[in-house]
Every structure is written in structure tokens, then in C-alpha cells.
Amino acid sequence: MAASVVQRGGDTRTASSLLRGNQMPMWIYDRETSRFVEVSEGALRQYGYTREEFLALTPPQLFATEKTSFVEAKKNGHSGRVAKHRRSDGTSFPVRIHSNALIYNGRLSRLVVASPTDVLLESSPVMLPTRSSWTMGLTDRGLLKQRAAEALAHADRRRRRVAVVSMDIDHFAEVAERHGDAACETCMERVTYWLHRRIRGMDTVARTGVHGFTIVLAELDHHFDIYRVAEALLKIFAEPVKVDDQSIILSASVGIAVYPDDSREFERLEHAADTAMHQARASGGHRIAMFSLESKERTELAAYIQEALKAGSFRLHYQPQYSPTGTVCKFEALLRLPGKNGGFVSPDLFIPVAEETGMIEELGMWVIEEASCQLRTWKSCFDSTVPIAVNVSPLQLKSAGFAQAALDKIRGCGADPACIEFEITERAVLNFNEALEPMQQLARAGIVFAVDDFGTGYSSLQHLHRLPISVLKIDRYFINRLGVQRDADAIVEAIVSMAHALGMSVVAEGVETQQQREIATSMGCDTIQGFLFSAAIEAQFVPLLMGWPEERG
Template sequence: MDNNRLQDELMLERKARLEFEQKYMSVINHNLDPIITINMNGRITYANIAVHKAFGYRLKELTGRAVIDLIGEEKIDHFNNFLSHAFSGESIEMEGIKFFHKCGKYLSAYIKSIPVTVRGNIQEIHLILRDTSFHHKNNERLLFLSYHDQLTGLWNRRALKEHFEADAEYAFRSDEMLSLIHLDLDRFNTINDAIGRSGADEILKMIAERIKMVIPKAAKLYRSGGDEYMILLKNHSIEKTEKLTQRILSDFTKPFYFDHQEYFISSSIGISVYPDDGSELEELLQKAEQAVRFVKERGRSHYRFYREEMNTAFTDTALMEAHLRRAIEFNELELHYQPQVNLKTGEIDSFEALLRWNNRKFGFVSPTQFIPMAEESGLIHSIGDWVLEVVCAQLKEWQDKQFRPVRIAVNISPKQFRTGAFAEKAKNIIEKHGIHPSSFEVEITETALMNMKDTLSTLQKLKEIGVTISVDDFGTGYSSLSYLKQYPIDIIKIDRSFIKDIELDEKNEAIAKTIINLAHNLGMQVIAEGVEKDLQAKILKEADCHKAQGFLFSKAVPASEIEEKYFA
């Protein structure tokens, strides 16, 4: 009886132990985390199914293998120290361990030790593994994004700050200098308007690649804003910096291609130097930006090193804008008229109206200085309206005096043109003064032609009114030929850059003659701008160019002088 009871108890104990072992192994085998069991010699005795899923090994491939063989060499010492603590009974963790995958690569892993104790003695250790390579890649990606521009992959402003601190410290110790180049694209908003945000983004990436091809390997290139790039040069002399800047500007004369069209983009560049212009990054950035603005106010597409007098210039700029706001009120604006000469007959029946500003404080201010200021500040709308009124009033006056019929061309800012109400405004002013609509010429740049839908509608309305339409600076804008086919244009004006040195430069002569032939074939008139020499006029006349204007014939003069010279 006692023997039977003993057997029953042993059976129950065996059954309970078996159940416990099964539960224990069930926890191991069904755990989603890979678990490897090692003995006190560091040899693998067991591996659950998750190990195969995560690292490619089956149990039979791991059994008896030293776990240390699966660990990346750079962390061997750390891992041995980890095992030492684990075998002493500690449950510890370790991150960033490299665990060898069966396919032959190391994966970043997290590992935790669970000592297995039987009757107070450590029998084995469970190593819980987690593949953290995905998270590691995510962290690397986040780290990359925090220091790089997402669009171009260039370094960003945050990276510039950290790089500058290190480079400035090195430059200080080495008694060297740093150059900070601030590159700002000119009128890039026109590209946005023409091809949309996604297209403009593609152009920005092309620009980044083009700059990278030019700068030295040691230079660091950053994208600071929408259309701004920075270059940090270490131990670069003024002469070397200047040569690099000139090369960048030269590269920008080449077109950028998008969607089978070519686009020309210029840039203005300002440069500040450490430590001459400042020891702090923000101070250098501010001074480089001042140099950029100085360049933009003086015609763009050039470069300048920062100079102290630029501070005064910007104070004057703010003051000048305040004066410009009162220019109409104080009768400081005046229109001068430049004759356009018929090259065959020598007769003059058209003029271009050019704005002049004589300010009580600054004196005569160049249009290249105050027109961009008017554009940026929005004053161009009120000034543009004033110009329309004065031109139409002048045409009415000459009409009433029964002078021979003439036409006056008025430059229209793209901003004026894009308001959508320009045609209606022009119609009202023409009707108000009672002039012949054809005597009023709207002169627009190729930039204004880029927004196809709105521009076509406005031009069609102007043609319905009877206004003459011309394209200024032809050949310097974007995709010129496609616009000529689409729009109701009467006159093409060849840009002065193609007329300059036409008597010496065969390419300029070929371009000018091509534009003239194109205009003839399309039934348009053609006017050459910037004619200053007799030989230039002769070449244009032989090429059958209709008209020319420039200092050879006359500068722009007041209306009173026009009456004396051309209507007497």
C-alpha cells in the first residue's frame, strides 16, 4: 500500500515537473523576442523559433556554438564584461551590440541577460535579443534630417552653426580665416510662377548639384532657405574666394533644363570673412546678407565682400524707400522719352517712356536702384498708375496740338500685369483721355509672359482695346519662341546685350539677325535697344531691322525737348 502511494506521488511529481517544463519551454518558444540559452562555458544549448525569424539560424546550427563567435569584434570586450556580470547572477542589458546574421551581415541588437538559477546555483543564462537595426536606421535617418535640407540633401542652417563653431575654433588657433559666401537667387519667384512648386524644386536641386561641382572638396555647402545657399570655406584667401565666386557666377550663365525647356537664373552673392567681419556666426550671416542686398540694389548677378559703408547704405535704403513713397505727392517723378528711329527712313514716330526721380535729399536716383525698391515694396502699383496717366495725358496733349501721330511705349512691371485688372485699368485711362488706343504701347518682359493662362487673357483684352503690345529684352528670358506663337505680340525688342559689340562679336551679330528674321517671318516689327555706334546701326539696317533706339540717336529727354526737336 505504501509502495503504491509512493509510486503515485512520484508519478504526480513527474507529471507536475513535466507540465512545468512544458510551460517553461512554451514561454521560451512562443516568445516573440529571440531567446538564446547558453551554458556556463558560453556555449549555446538552445534557441527559440524567433531566433530563426530574426537572425536566420535554426537550433541545430547554433547548438554547441560559442555565442561570442556571433558578436561583432568592436564590442567583444563590452560583451565579455556583460557575460561576466550575467554569470555572477545579474540581469543586465546592453544596447548597440552587433549580432551576426546567417546571411552574412551584422545587425544592431539589444540584449538582456536572464540567469537561470536551480537550488541557488546558476545553471544557464537566457539571452533575450531584439533586432534594433530598423530603429537604428530610423534614428540615423532622423539625425540626417535634423542636419540636412530635405529637398537637396545639403547641410542645413543647424549644421552650419555646428560646423562654424568647430571651424572658427580651428581658425583661431591656426591664425587663419574663414569665408562665408551667401548666394541668393535673383527673382526665383518667376520660376515658381512659371513651372509650379514641384518644377521649381527640381531647379533648386539642379542648382545645388551645379554648385557642388564647382566648390573645392574641403568646402561645405548649405541650403539656408527657399532660394538661398551658403558656402563655408576654411583657410581660403580673399583671392581664392573671389575666383571661386566668379566661377560660380560664370556657371550660372548656362541654362537649366526642365521639361524640355531652358531657364536662365542669375544669382547675387555676398561674402563675409572671419575674423575680420566678426567672430560670431550670426554677425557674419548678417553682414553677408547685407552684401547680397547691396549687390541686388546695383543690378544683381554679381558679388561683393562686406564693407563697413554698407551699413550706411542700408540705412539710406530704408530712408530712400520712405522718400519714394512721397515722390508722387512732392512732384519728384518725371517721364523722359527716348526716340525710336526708323533705320530706313530716319523718321521718328515712336518713343519709349522712361521714369526719372529727382529726390530733394538724394538727388537724381538711378532707375536701377529705385525701380527694384518699388517692386519689392509694392509701390510699383501706384507709381505704375501714375505713369499710365501721364503718358496718356501727354499723348492727348500732342493729339490736341495736332502734331503728327506718334506712339509711346510704357514698361509694365510683371507685378502690375499679374493683378488681373490691368487691361480694364488701361482701357479706362485711354477712354478718360480720349487718345487713339494704338498710340499707347504696353511693353512687357518675357518674365510677365510666363503665366500662360492669366497673361493670354490680359493680352487678348488689350488687343481688343486696340493697344500695341511689345516684348522687351527679348532673348534674355525663358523659352522665347514658344511665347511668340501663343501671344498676340506686335513688336519684339532685341535686348541691348546682343547689340553691344555686335560689330565685333560674330555670335551677337548672328543672334540679332536671327531675331530680326524671326520677327519678319511672324509678321512682327523689331526694335534694337542700346545702339551706340554707327557701325551697329549699319549692321542692323542691312539686316532689315525696323527701328533702333540708343545714345547714338538720343538719350531719353523731357517732353518739352521732344516737342522742340521732333514736332517743330
């Protein structure tokens, strides 16, 4: 696979790379020749093909009954249709198709998103790969060291970075005791298979223990989001592994060390990644820890967060969301931590530490209570109410008693739960079994749910219509490229079409230009949020923004 060119700042990128690296199952085909011209990583994973194999197919070959089904789809339209598709191993499964026409490389084409349906999740078995399919290319210890040495030498010459990732299955002994050694080994084979499907050609994965793996991510530039890659690797555990009549739930802890930041020697990097992995496990498991966060800086930041919680130093700022007509329809509450020397600590720094140390539950509940009390203040002082959206961590959502505790906080402040929206990540949606019950309890009380940063994950498409989700917030990555990259326009339009077909509203997040606003609105986005209108502001400035009359006495 050719490497995509990425430059943040000017942020140029080959047009096809936007779709190619996407984890949603999608592709583009030429309407005249009926040949595929581009395909996403999510589609390759879903259908079990390599990129070369997929692009050699034609759209009818994806259908279980290819001739009649594809002809009927072309005649009657793709979007919203349910069709039976076929994997590379011959097994079939139903998908719901959403599509949009576009011009790609000067030719009339069509972008298609094919998301699995309930039927697949409830009645169709997940097919395990054969042993020969995952053992091909499996790296042993000697080859791992050789490839790591090559990656480090290459990185030294080109001033690049290399990440060494240590991944270990959580509570493996308990899983083995419950399901048996043979079933556990089958699970490890499945994990090995999916790890190979997730990495790039220049990366290396090796099974380095009974229940552990070492992964070398090579040729990384200084803007490469290693943490996000690790999150993508953890997503392979989102669904249980089906072995015979058993559904086995797995999770893993991940530690990361980076060359040259943490060491210039592979053995030390491996040890550092392993140390970070153990820290992730000690923090509760199924988490990610960067070795650099095991240093004095991490310890100091954790202590500072704890002090801020005790002293009540955290603040909420409110970013407005606007309707297409330009009126404020909602605020998103954004958490701010004042720094020791002025300014604010980046949420990208303190939120992961709060999650790893378990403080996220107390911090998240404070946010819910503070936003609810703010609603009461606006109502009592200005006789006005504007819904507030708050971000809820997946760790909060799955914690015992969270739903009732959240409702108690909201009602205790005298706020209406129907005026509160919980924004969750695709990671929370992926944990379907853990999220369903608390989300249903909260939704029955009136809480609205939104999925934040939508479009960067993959499996959440399978669960959206099975959870009480009302809003999709399209990731700013796509919004920032509207009007610049044709495939970004097509992806956004496909997401809007899919969301509306499922009865959901759509928020275009990160809108910074008038062109982005106009395109997003023309595509049917229901709400606009971004710096074009307003940054997040302190609560005291909200009445001025809203034009409310002076405070009532």
C-alpha cells in the same frame, strides 16, 4: 568650365563666352566636320547634357531620327523648320529651328537656335530627373561651411566678392496640404536638380531646410551683377512641376548678402541673407531682396519714393525710336525721379524698392496716365500723334484688375489705346499663365506689346507666339558688340530671323555708333533706338525735335 574674362569699361570678353553664358538654347557647329564647337547654357539645360557631353555629340544625334532628319534639314535649310529632338534621357520633343551661317574661328560654321514649340508645352510631359541624378554632388551643411570658408579666403586674397543666397519656397505648407508630402518632396528634388544646373563649377548649393536652400556664389568681381543671377535662379519656377497627373506651381523668395560689404564671416552673411529673404517674402513673395537694401538707405529711399508720389515729383522723359530711313516712329517714356541734391536717382535703385514695397502698381499706373495725357496734349496742340511705349512691371501685369484700370486711365485722358505700347520683360513672359488673360484683354483694345531686353532670358522663346507680342527689343548687350564679336552678329541675326518668322518687328536698343546702326539695319532690324540719335528728352522739347509747327491757339 573655363571662366570667361570680363572687364567692363574696356569690356573685353572671350568670343565664345557671349554665346556660352546665354540662356537661349543655341549652339555653333562646323559645317565641314559636323562637330559642335560651342554651346549655350540654355541648350545644356534643355537637352540635359554637360558641356563636355554635348560637344562630344554631332548635330544628327540631337534628332529623334537622326540620319534622315539632319540630312533633310541641311538640304532644305534649317530656319523656321520644326524638328523632333532628343534629350539625354532618350525622351523626344519638338523644336522650331532658326539658324544663320557665320565664320567661327576662321571656319565656315552655323549658329542654331532651337526653341520648344506649342506641342511640347501642351502635350508633352516635363520629364523629372531620377533621384540619383540630383543627389550627385548635393552639398551637406558641413561641406557648405567648408566651401564657403574656402571661397571667402580666396576672395580675401584676390580682393573679390562672394554672395551668399538664401532661397526658400513660398507657402510650402499650403502646397503640401494641397498636393501631399510625397509630391512636395519630388518638387524639392526637381528644384535641387535645376539649381545645380544653373550654378557654375566654383559655386555651391546646399539644401539647408525642409524647403530652403543656401547658395554660395564665389569669385565675383566688383562688376558682377548679382541681382541678375538671382533673377535667373527664380526663373526655374516659371513653369509648373509635373508630378504624375498634377501640375504644381511653385515660387520662392530670395535674400542676398555680399562679402565683404555686409560681413566678413560666413555665419553672419548667412544670417543677413536669411533676413533679406524674409523681407522679400513679407513684400509679397517670389521676390529678391539685397541685405544692403534692408539698411537705413533702403528705408529712406522707400520714404522718398512715397513722398515723390504724393508731391507729383516724378517726371517722364521721352527717347525717340527711329525707322531705318531716320524718321521718328515712336517714343519710349522713361521714368525719372529727381534727387534731393539735384540730378536723378537711378531707376536701378528706386524700381526694385518700389516693387518690394508694393508702390510699383501706383507708380506704374501714374506712368500710363501721364503718357496718355501727353498724347492728348500733342494731338490738341500740334494735331500730331506719335505712339508712346511705357514699361510695365510683371507685378503690375499680374495684379487683379490691371488691364481694365489701365484702359480706363488711357481712355480717361482721351488717348487712343492703339497709340500706346506696353514694354514687358522676359520675366513677365515667363509667367505665361498669369500674363495671358490681361495681355489678351489689352491687345483687343489696341494696346501693342513689346518684349524688352530680349536675348538674356531663356524660356520666353516657348511663349512668344502664344502671347499677343508684336515687338522684340534686342538687349543692348548684343547691340553694343555688333561688328566687334562675330557671335554677337550671329545671335542678333538669328533673333531677327526668328522674330520676323513669327510676324514680329525688331528694335535694336542701345545703338551708340554708326557701325552698330548700319549692321543692325542690314540684318533687318525695323527700328533703331539709342544715344547715336538722341538721349531721352523732356516733353517740352519733343515738338522741336519733331519739327512740328508752333502750338495752335
